[in-house]
Amino acid sequence: MPDAVQLIQSLVSGIGVGLIYGLVGIGFCVIYNASGIVNFAQGVFVMLGGMIAHVLLTRLGLPIYVAALLAIPLVALIGIIIEVLVVKPMWDRGATMFAIILATLAAQIMIERITILTAGDQPRTFAEFTLGGPLKIGPIAVSYQLFWILGCGALMIWLLWLFFAKTRTGRALRACSQNREAAALLGIPVGRMLMVSFALSAALGAVAGILVTPTQYTAFNVGVPFGIYGFIAAIIGGFGSASGALAGGVLLGAVQALAIVTFGAGYKNVVALSILLIVLLFFPSGVFGAKEAKH
C-alpha cells in the first residue's frame, strides 16, 4: 500500500494530467454542441500538437514558445482540413451519425500512419518550459510544468470565455449549440460554424498536447488514449460546459493516479475505461452535468 506522501505526490501529478484531459474534453464539447457530432479524431490533435512542436524544435531549432505558437494554428488547420474533406461531405449527404463517427476514427488512424511515415514511430519528448528542478513543498515535488499547465489552462479557459461571450463568431457558435435550426433561420452559416468548431477543438487539443509532452512523451499513438480520456472528462461533465469537462478531467486524472500508485501503471487504461462505462451507464447526464446531454 502506498503511503501518504506517495498518494499526495501521485494526486498532484494526476491533477496536472487531469487538466489536460479537461482541455481535450472541452474540445469534444465544442464540436458536439455545435453539431451533435462526436469527433473520434479529437485525440489526434493532442498528438499532433506535441509532435509538430517537437519537429519545429529539433529540425528548425526554434525556441519552445515560437514552436508552440506555430504548432497551434497548424493543428487548427489540420482540424479544418478534416472538417472540409471528411465531415462536411458526409454532413451534406445526410450520412448517419455512426457513419460520421466512423469516418473521424478512420481519419485519426490515417493521420497516425502518416505521422509514422514522416516522423518515425519513436516516442520523443522535449524539455519543460522552465528548466530547473521541481518545486519542493515539504516532501512533495511539484514540477514547474504543472504550473505551466495550470497557467496555460486558465489562459485558454479565459480566452474561450472571451470568444464565446464577446465575439460575433463565438456568439453565433453558442446559438448553434442551443438550437441549430433556429440559428440557421437567423442566417448563421451553420456549415461555417462547424469549421470554426473543428478549428477551435483542434487548437485546444494542440495546446493540451504541447503542455503535456514534457511530463511524459509524445508518439504517433498517444492520440487514442487522450481522446478517450478527454471523452470521459466531457461525459463526466455532462457534455455541456467547459468547467464540467475540466472538473471531469481532474476527477479522472486523480482517480487514475491513485489507481496507478496502488495497482501499477499497466492498469491505467482499464481504470479509465471502467470509469467511462460506469458513468455512461449510471450517470448519463454527467456527474457534474448542468445541461441534459443532447442526443
Place this chain on the structure above:
Amino acid sequence: MTSPSTISIDTRLGVVGALIGVALVAGVFLQGGYLVTVIGFAAIYGIFCTGLNFFMGYTGQASFGQNAFAALGGYGTAILCAGLSWQPLIALPVTMVISGLIAAAVGYPTLRLRGHYLAMATFALGLITYELSIEWIDLTHGYMGYAGIPPLGIGTYELSSDRQQLLALVAVLLLGVWIANRLRDSRFGRALRGIAGSEAAANALGIDIARYKLAAFVIAAVYASVAGSLFAHFIGFISPEVFGLSMVTASFTMLYLGGIGTIWGPIIGAVVVSILPEAIRHIAAMVPNAPSNLKDFQEILYAVLLILILIFFPKGLAALPGMIARWRETKSEKGA
C-alpha cells in the same frame, strides 16, 4: 423481395457471384501458398462481418467493440486448446457460449444507451479487452502472444494443411451466412429490421425493442467469437494486436464496402478488402522505387478507402443492383 426486374438482377448477380466465389476458392486451393492464407483471412473476417452486419445492418445500432468478443473467442480457444489440451471441436462451442453469456450481461445495460453513447461504450469494451489481453499476462501471455494453438480437427486427426483448413473456414462461413439469412427471413428478423426502420413504430406494434436488440447483439458476439477462435486455429498464434483497433477499422471498411444490411455484403467486402494488399503488393513490386514500409501504407489506404466509401457510397457494393434497378424503374415511370 423487391420488384420483379430487381429479382432477376439479383439472381443473375447471385449466379455470377457464386461462380466467382467457387473459382476463387478453387483457384487458391490449387495454387496454394500465401494466397491460401489471404483467402482464409477473408473467410474469417467474413464470419466476423456477417455477425456485425446482423447487429448493425438489421437493427440500425452501432457496435464499435465487436473485436472484444473475437478476442474472447481467440484467447478462449488458445487457453483451452493449447493450455488445457482440449479438443478444438469442444472448445469452440464452449467459447461461443461464454462469449454469448458475457455479451448478454454486458449488452443488457449498455444497449439502453443510444447514439454516440452506445458507440463510445462499445468502443470502450473493445479497448478494455485489448488492454486486459496485454496486462493479464498470466492468462494471455501479454504482448508476446499465445503460441502453439492446434489446428482444427477431431480426435487425433488434424487438418494439418492450410488448404484443408481453408475449406473448413469457407464451409463455416457459408453456414454462418445461411444461418444469418434464415434468421433474417423470419418473424425474428423482420422484427429486428422493423426496429432499424423505426423504433417508435416497432414499439407501437408490440415489439420488445430491448430484448430484440440484445438478441442481435448476442448473435453478433457469437459470430465474432467464432471468427476469433477460427483465427487462432488457422494461424496457430494470436496476440493482442490481432484483435485491436485495426480489426475495428478493417471490419467496418469491409462492411460498408460490401453493403450494410445486405446478405452478401459482408463477404464481398471481406474478400475485396483482403485481396487489396495483395494487389498493392503486386503493383508495388512492379514500381522500381517502392517503399518498404507497406503496412503503414496499407493502413492509410484502408482509412482513405473507408472515408471515401462512407462519403460517396455508404450503401456499398451489394446495394448497387437495387440502386440500378430503382433508377431504371423511375426512368421507365417517367417515360410511361
Place this chain on the structure above:
Amino acid sequence: MSLLQVQNVTKRFGGLTANDSISFEVPESTVFAVIGPNGAGKTTLFNAISGFFPPTEGRIAFDEQDITGAPQRKIAERGLVRTYQLVQLFKDLTVTENVLVGFHLVTKGAVGAALWRPRWMREQEARIREEARELLAFVGLSAQADMQADTLPYGQQRLLEVARALAAKPKLLLLDEPAAGLNTDETQALADTILRIRDRGITVLLIEHDMSLVMQIAQRIVVLDFGKKIAEGTPAEIKAHPDVIAAYLGSPEAADA
C-alpha cells in the same frame, strides 16, 4: 359497452398543463374523432392513452382493464394500436414486409423457430402472407406490394401504415392526423378505408384537422381547446355548438365545416 374510458386525464409538463381533466368514453365499433385548434393537447392525449407516457392524473380503462401508465408495448398487446403524426414506415422494407412486421403481436416464434422452421412456423408464415395480401387489397395497395416502402407517394404511405396497424388485429385503432398532407382524392380514399375498418368491427379513434373528413365519417366528436374538453357530441351538435365556433372563429377549417 364502451371500449375506451378516459377519466379526468390530466398531463402537466412542468408548469404547462397540456391536458386538463379530460373525460369521455368511446363506444365499440364507432369512429370517434378528437378535434381542436393547434396546441389544444390532442397528441398529448393520444400519447397518454397509448402509453407513450403516463398521465399526471386520471385513469384510462381499455376493454375493461386499467391501462393507466402501462408501457406502450403492453397496451398494444391488449389491442390498442396507434399510428404517429409523422409517417413511421420501415423505409428499407417492401410494402408487404412492412405489413408482415405488423403481425408480430399475433404470431409467435423467435430465434429457435427461425432456424429450425418447424411446420407450425411455415404454416404461420404462409397464413400471414395471405392475410397481408388481403390487407393490402383492403387499403388498395395490391399493385405496390413488392415496392420499397419509401418509394410510395405520401398518401399511399399513410394507407400502408393503416394496413400495417390492422395486421396487429387491434380492437381500437388510434390514428394521429391520418389525413395530414393528403390531397382531396387521397383523403377520400382514407375516409372510405376508415369506414370499412369500422364495418369490420374495429373501433377508430382519430385526431384530425380536416373538418370535412371528420364531419363525414365520425359518429361522435370531442373538441379540445387549450387542454380542456369544451364540447362532445354528434357532428351536427358540434357544428352548431357556440363554444366550438368561438374556438375556431376565423380559422379556415371552420369554413369547410
